[in-house]
Amino acid sequence: MSLFFSSTRGFANVADYREAARRRLAKIAFDYLDGGAEDGNTLARNRAAFANLRFAPRTMLDVSSVSPATRLFDYPASAPFVVGPTGLNSLFWPKADETLAAAAAARGVPFALSSASTSLLEDVRAAAPGGELWMQIYVQKDRRIAESIMRRASAAGFSTLLVTVDTPVHGRRDHDVHNDYRLPLRVTPKLLADLLRHPHWAWQIARHGTPQLVNLARSLGETPNLQRHAAALARQMDLSLGWSDIAWLRKHWQGPLLIKGVMTVEDARLAHRHGADGIVLSNHGGRQLEGAHAPIEVLPAVADALGGALHLYLDSGVRRGADVVKAVALGARGVLLGRAPLYGLAARGAPGVAHVLSLLYEEIVTTMTLLGSADIETLPARLAGDSPGTSRSASPLSGRPPLAPIPHAIQS
Ligand SMILES: Cc1cc2nc3c(=O)[nH]c(=O)nc-3n(C[C@H](O)[C@H](O)[C@H](O)COP(=O)(O)O)c2cc1C
Numbered sequence: 001m002s003l004f005f006s007s008t009r010g011f012a013n014v015a016d017y018r019e020a021a022r023r024r025l026a027k028i029a030f031d032y033l034d035g036g037a038e039d040g041n042t043l044a045r046n047r048a049a050f051a052n053l054r055f056a057p058r059t060m061l062d063v064s065s066v067s068p069a070t071r072l073f074d075y076p077a078s079a080p081f082v083v084g085p086t087g088l089n090s091l092f093w094p095k096a097d098e099t100l101a102a103a104a105a106a107r108g109v110p111f112a113l114s115s116a117s118t119s120l121l122e123d124v125r126a127a128a129p130g131g132e133l134w135m136q137i138y139v140q141k142d143r144r145i146a147e148s149i150m151r152r153a154s155a156a157g158f159s160t161l162l163v164t165v166d167t168p169v170h171g172r173r174d175h176d177v178h179n180d181y182r183l184p185l186r187v188t189p190k191l192l193a194d195l196l197r198h199p200h201w202a203w204q205i206a207r208h209g210t211p212q213l214v215n216l217a218r219s220l221g222e223t224p225n226l227q228r229h230a231a232a233l234a235r236q237m238d239l240s241l242g243w244s245d246i247a248w249l250r251k252h253w254q255g256p257l258l259i260k261g262v263m264t265v266e267d268a269r270l271a272h273r274h275g276a277d278g279i280v281l282s283n284h285g286g287r288q289l290e291g292a293h294a295p296i297e298v299l300p301a302v303a304d305a306l307g308g309a310l311h312l313y314l315d316s317g318v319r320r321g322a323d324v325v326k327a328v329a330l331g332a333r334g335v336l337l338g339r340a341p342l343y344g345l346a347a348r349g350a351p352g353v354a355h356v357l358s359l360l361y362e363e364i365v366t367t368m369t370l371l372g373s374a375d376i377e378t379l380p381a382r383l384a385g386d387s388p389g390t391s392r393s394a395s396p397l398s399g400r401p402p403l404a405p406i407p408h409a410i411q412s
């Protein structure tokens with residue numbers, strides 16, 4: 001890494017890293033990272049929905065020692081967030097998945113590896129030996145791929161499985177069409193101009209080679225071939241996947257199992273009924289269904305319907321520690337971070353990821369201190385509705401059950 005890119009001085013928040021990532025990455029890569037589906041309405045709504053929630057702080061409470069520590073399944077996490085699964089990460093920085101996993105371990109939070117990762121899951125384990133690792137899978141028509149990834153992840157000590165169900169087809173990403181984004185990247189005059197404007201990124205890609213979907217390749221027993229495996233990823237999703245397949249997943253995965261991409265009370269109930277341990281309320285960061293609600297908007301109804309029966313996580317739009325606090329206050333056990341750590345990675349590599357995670361951690365602590373919450377159990381009593389003047393006692397959240405440990409739906 002060059003000296004120029006090593007400093008994290010002057011970065012105050014995730015948005016600063018986003019801007020630095022925008023400057024360093026070629027447009028084709030930044031738009032893939034940053035963009036949403038179609039007109040970007042859901043992408044924007046994810047942020048607006050967080051901004052519209054208001055806190056009801058309490059004062060004169062002892063905040064001399066504030067801790068956002070919590071338990072995420074059996075893992076004692078330093079804070080209620082997880083570095084979430086994102087595919088093709090070495091498009092942003094070499095050895096990206098190892099870097100993200102090591103940063104998460106150092107911060108004391110889980111890292112979730114995408115099955116579309118550009119590093120082998122075994123290499124990620126080696127890069128974060130003591131870290132808490134989760135594995136995400138897409139289920140493709142050839143079920144042996146998912147079975148092989150589950151087997152390998154289990155052998156490598158990954159604790160928790162995320163099954164992503166909001167991507168039967170890819171959302172329509174207009175920016176990718178405009179940029180002529182395809183894998184492997186094809187050198188067109190447009191891409192060449194883009195590369196010339198972003199020489200540091202171009203040099204990195206040239207030096208380290210095009211990222212490969214190595215986990216997918218290994219589970220197929222094939223030599224990595226980006227063209228073939230990217231096409232397989234996009235076109236071979238099992239569109240027949242249904243709730244009864246949780247039983248099949250259970251045969252291959254003994255640990256906690258979360259369904260990622262649930263957006264309704266009905267589906268949350270079905271996940272529970274079919275034996276999932278938890279769900280991630282997610283609209284895939286506004287990258288899939290344009291016109292979806294923001295997950296934070298549906299969280300209160302889902303939390304009330306489940307009444308603590310499932311581990312409830314949320315993602316999409318988390319850019320501030322206050323967003324994490326709001327999600328926990330509304331009933332989430334924790335949040336997944338999608339783009340936020342990627343901005344740090346794309347801007348500055350390992351120091352950038354570490355700084356983003358520590359900024360979020362510090363923002364959580366500051367928010368809790370200003371709210372009069374010394375620990376996360378008190379957070380549900382600190383959020384009022386979004387209408388001005390909503391009083392604390394009128395909070396729809398008062399009286400919600402505390403976040404008690406939840407046993408797995410199925411014990412091994
Ligand atoms: C570049 C990128 C790649 C992603 N790849 C995956 C993936 O491979 N598997 C998955 O389940 N979700 C994937 N997601 C979705 C994230 O896990 C997460 O749901 C989303 O980014 C959360 O929104 P946020 O980015 O606003 O935090 C990806 C998101 C981004 C931005």
Ligand SMILES: CC(C)CC(=O)C(=O)O
Pocket residue numbers: 086087088116167233284287
């Ligand atoms: C590699 C892709 C499957 C990643 C993804 O889920 C996304 O771009 O949103």
